[in-house]
Amino acid sequence: MNAIDRTGKKYNRLWFVITLLAGTFTMSISQSSLSTAYPTLMRYFDISASTVQWLTTGFMLIMCVTMPMSPWLLNNVSFKRLFLTILLVFDAGTLVIVLAPSFWVMMVGRIMEAIAVGVLFPSFQSVLLTITDEHQRGKTMGMAGLVMGSALACGPIISGIVLNYFSWRGLFVVFMLVISLVFVGALGGLIRDVMPQKSSHLDYWSVILSVGLIGVLYVINQIGQKNVDWGKNSMLLVVSVGALVWFVIRQFHLTTPLLExxxxxxxxxxxxxxxxxxxxxxxxxxxxxxxxxxxxxxxxxxxxxxxxxxxxxxxxxxxxxxxxxxxxxxxxxxxxxxxxxxxxxxxxxxxxxxxxxxxxxxxxxxxxxxxxxxxxxxxxxxxxxxxxxxxxxxxxxxxxxxxxxxxxxxxxxxxxxxxxxxxxxxxxxxxxxxxxxxxxxxxxxxxxxxxxxxxxxxxxxxxxxxxx
CATH class of the missing domain: 1.20.1250.20 (MFS general substrate transporter like domains)
Structure with a gap:
C-alpha cells in the first residue's frame, strides 16, 4: 500500500498507520493501566488515595490544555518531527517516573507524559482522516477505535501481570521500551511528512487563556470531595470561566486562531x-x-x-x-x-x-x-x-x-x-x-x-x- 508524502516520495501507508497507532496504543495503555498500581504506589510513597489520584487528575488537566495546540503544531511543524518530539517527551517523562525518588518528582514525569498525549490524541486522528479517502474514513477510524478500545481492555491486564512479577517501576519500563522501539521505527522512515504545512503566528494570549481549562476541570474534580475550600474554588472557577470566555471570543476575532x-x-x-x-x-x-x-x-x-x-x-x-x-x-x-x-x-x-x-x-x-x-x-x-x-x-x-x-x-x-x-x-x-x-x-x-x-x-x- 504505497502512498505519496508531502515531498512527493513514496512511503508504505500500512506501516505508517501501524507505527502511528502503536505509539497511540502504548500511551493510551499508560492511562488505563495506572489505577491498578495505585495501592502499590500508596504503600511505596506512603501517600493517601486522594494524593495518588493526582496521577490521573493532573494528567487529565495538562492533557486538556495541550489538545487545542495540536492544529497549530500540525500546520507549523513537519509531522515526522512532531511525532518524534512527542515520543521523546513521553519517553523522557517516563524515565523521570522510573527514577523518581519521591511522589512529586513522579508527578513531574507524569506531566511530561500528559503533554505528549495531549498533542498526540487529536493529531493522530487528524492525520488518519487527512490521508484517508472520505469513503474509507469510517473503516480507518474504526481501526483507530479498535486500538483505543483494546488499550482500555488490555491496560488493567498488562498492569496486573507486570506488577505480579516486578515492582511498579517495571510497568513504566515496559512503556519506555515500547515507545523507544516506535521512535526507532519512526526515525527509520516509517513515519513521513504527510500533513500540508501553513505557517502561522502562535497567539500566546490564546495559549495563556486556554489554561482556564485547568481551573474549570480542577473545580469539577473537587465536586464531592471532603474538606474543600469552596470559597477559593468558586473564585478559581469564576476566573477560569472568564478566561475561557475571553479565549472563545478571541478565536473569532483572529485571522489565524489557535483553535478554529x-x-x-x-x-x-x-x-x-x-x-x-x-x-x-x-x-x-x-x-x-x-x-x-x-x-x-x-x-x-x-x-x-x-x-x-x-x-x-x-x-x-x-x-x-x-x-x-x-x-x-x-x-x-x-x-x-x-x-x-x-x-x-x-x-x-x-x-x-x-x-x-x-x-x-x-x-x-x-x-x-x-x-x-x-x-x-x-x-x-x-x-x-x-x-x-x-x-x-x-x-x-x-x-x-x-x-x-x-x-x-x-x-x-x-x-x-x-x-x-x-x-x-x-x-x-x-x-x-x-x-x-x-x-x-x-x-x-x-x-x-x-x-x-x-x-x-x-x-x-x-x-x-x-x-x-
Whole structure:
C-alpha cells in the first residue's frame, strides 16, 4: 500500500498507520493501566488515595490544555518531527517516573507524559482522516477505535501481570521500551511528512487563556470531595470561566486562531461533537460506577470487579472496525442511531433491574453500553470530519477531543456526586446502609439514562451529508 508524502516520495501507508497507532496504543495503555498500581504506589510513597489520584487528575488537566495546540503544531511543524518530539517527551517523562525518588518528582514525569498525549490524541486522528479517502474514513477510524478500545481492555491486564512479577517501576519500563522501539521505527522512515504545512503566528494570549481549562476541570474534580475550600474554588472557577470566555471570543476575532471554533457552525459537526461526548460520558461512567457497584453492593474483590470490565472492553474493540465499515456503507446516521439506542437500552436495563442486579447481568449491560459506544464515538468523529473542508480537519478533531474530555470529566464528577449525596441522604433518614447504597446507584443510573436519551434525540437530527 504505497502512498505519496508531502515531498512527493513514496512511503508504505500500512506501516505508517501501524507505527502511528502503536505509539497511540502504548500511551493510551499508560492511562488505563495506572489505577491498578495505585495501592502499590500508596504503600511505596506512603501517600493517601486522594494524593495518588493526582496521577490521573493532573494528567487529565495538562492533557486538556495541550489538545487545542495540536492544529497549530500540525500546520507549523513537519509531522515526522512532531511525532518524534512527542515520543521523546513521553519517553523522557517516563524515565523521570522510573527514577523518581519521591511522589512529586513522579508527578513531574507524569506531566511530561500528559503533554505528549495531549498533542498526540487529536493529531493522530487528524492525520488518519487527512490521508484517508472520505469513503474509507469510517473503516480507518474504526481501526483507530479498535486500538483505543483494546488499550482500555488490555491496560488493567498488562498492569496486573507486570506488577505480579516486578515492582511498579517495571510497568513504566515496559512503556519506555515500547515507545523507544516506535521512535526507532519512526526515525527509520516509517513515519513521513504527510500533513500540508501553513505557517502561522502562535497567539500566546490564546495559549495563556486556554489554561482556564485547568481551573474549570480542577473545580469539577473537587465536586464531592471532603474538606474543600469552596470559597477559593468558586473564585478559581469564576476566573477560569472568564478566561475561557475571553479565549472563545478571541478565536473569532483572529485571522489565524489557535483553535478554529467556527467549525461548530457546520451542519452535522456540532451534533457529532455533542454525540461523541455523550457517548464518551456513558463509557467513562460505566468504567467508574460499575466497579463501585460490584464492590460496595455485590461485595466482590477489586480484582474481580476489574476483570468484570474486560468483556465489555473486548466487545467494544471487536465492534469498532465493523461499525466503521458499516458507516461507510449504510450512512453515519443509521449507525449512530443504532448506537445511541443500544446505550439507552443498557442504562434502561440497569435502572429497571437495580435491585435484582448481579455481576453477570451488569456485565451484559456494560457490553450493551460499550457496544453502543462503538456505533457512536468514532463514527461521530468521522462524520464530523466529513462535514469539514480538509484544511479544517485538525481543528475539528482538536475541538472534538477537548470537549469530549471536558464533558467526560464532568459526567464522572456529577455521577459520583449524585451517588454520594443520595446515599448519604438515605443513611441520614435511617434507611439501612444496603438500601441506601442501592438507592444512590438507582438515581445515578436514572441520571445517565436521561443524558443518553438526550443523545438519542440529537441523533435523530443528524443528516447524511458529504463534505462541502
Amino acid at each position: 471554533l467556527r467549525v461548530m457552525k457546520t451542519i452535522n459537526f456540532d451534533l457529532a461533537v455533542i454525540l461523541t461526548a455523550i457517548s464518551y460520558v456513558a463509557l467513562i461512567v460505566t468504567t467508574i460506577i460499575f466497579p463501585l457497584y460490584y464492590q460496595e453492593v455485590l461485595g466482590v474483590s477489586p480484582l474481580i470487579s476489574g476483570l468484570a470490565l474486560v468483556p465489555a472492553a473486548v466487545f467494544l474493540s471487536i465492534l469498532n472496525p465493523l461499525t466503521g465499515k458499516l458507516a461507510d456503507k449504510v450512512g453515519f446516521r443509521r449507525v449512530m442511531l443504532t448506537g445511541m439506542g443500544l446505550i439507552v437500552l443498557g442504562w434502561l436495563l440497569v435502572t429497571a433491574l437495580t435491585e435484582q442486579l448481579n455481576i453477570w447481568i451488569m456485565m451484559g449491560c456494560a457490553m450493551i453500553i460499550e457496544g453502543g459506544n462503538a456505533f457512536v464515538m468514532m463514527p461521530a468523529v468521522t462524520m464530523g470530519a466529513n462535514a469539514l473542508p480538509t484544511q479544517l480537519v485538525p481543528h475539528g478533531t482538536a475541538v472534538t477531543t477537548t470537549i469530549r474530555q471536558i464533558l467526560g470529566s464532568t459526567g464522572v464528577a456529577v455521577a459520583t456526586l449524585v451517588l454520594t449525596t443520595v446515599t448519604q441522604h438515605q443513611n441520614m433518614s435511617g434507611v439501612a446502609a444496603s438500601v441506601a447504597q442501592i438507592s444512590g446507584f438507582r438515581v445515578t443510573f436514572i441520571l445517565m439514562l436521561a443524558i443518553e436519551l438526550v443523545g438519542l434525540v440529537l441523533a435523530l437530527a443528524l443528516r447524511d451529508t458529504q463534505a462541502e
